[in-house]
Amino acid sequence: MRARIAWRSDDPGMVVTCDEELRWAPAEAEGDAGRRPLIAEVVHENGDSLLVGLGREISVLSYVGASKNPPYFSSRGSSRSQDGEAVVFFYFGHWSEFPASATVSAEEAVEAARFFIECGELSPRVDWVEV
Template sequence: MHAKIKWRGDEDGHLVTCDEEFRHAFSEAEQDAARQPLIAVVTVGDGDSLSIGLGREVSVLSYVGASGSPPYFSSQGSVRVRDGEGVVFHYYGHWSEFPPSAAVPVEDAVEAAHYFCEHGELSPQLDWVEV
């Protein structure tokens, strides 16, 4: 496992090389997200990144490859949100809205982020859609 997890614009992020460091970083991010829902970005060694929404009853995931060029992928949700409303998280000073179809259980999203840290790939336990 070798990744960086970042959710604050004013710091370099947390280097994650083992399960304990992963749990510690996500615990800290979730504490910050309790004050304001936020996006944490997990970046693996080759530059691929997976964004995860924290601080709401549901989460969303978004993948961007190292090149920054398409294809991009988003989680395909199994969780219903209120009347088709989007899911909103704070992302480095701005609010970002995701479609309700991207909503997944928080536990599944955190597990997918852990899988991404370990394998550098999208979790096969979730459905993904190209956006």
């Protein structure tokens, strides 16, 4: 397991190589997100990246493969989230808006990020849609 997690534009982030770092890094990012909801970027050693919304009860996930070419994937929430308002997170110096249809629970998102770091794959527990 090896990945880099970054969530500040002025910091290269932290490298995750073991279970202890896997517990600590997302917790530090979530601590920062308590001041302002933010997007953390998780880049797996294979080059794939996963964006994770932190700091709200709901979250969003967005996946881009190492090639940076399509297909891209986004989380898809339950049917009750389809008509809600867009949700915003701070992403490396800018506010970014995501559709309500992409929202999942914060717990689901953090677990999906851990799975991604450990396995280098998208979590099968999340409903993914190609965007």
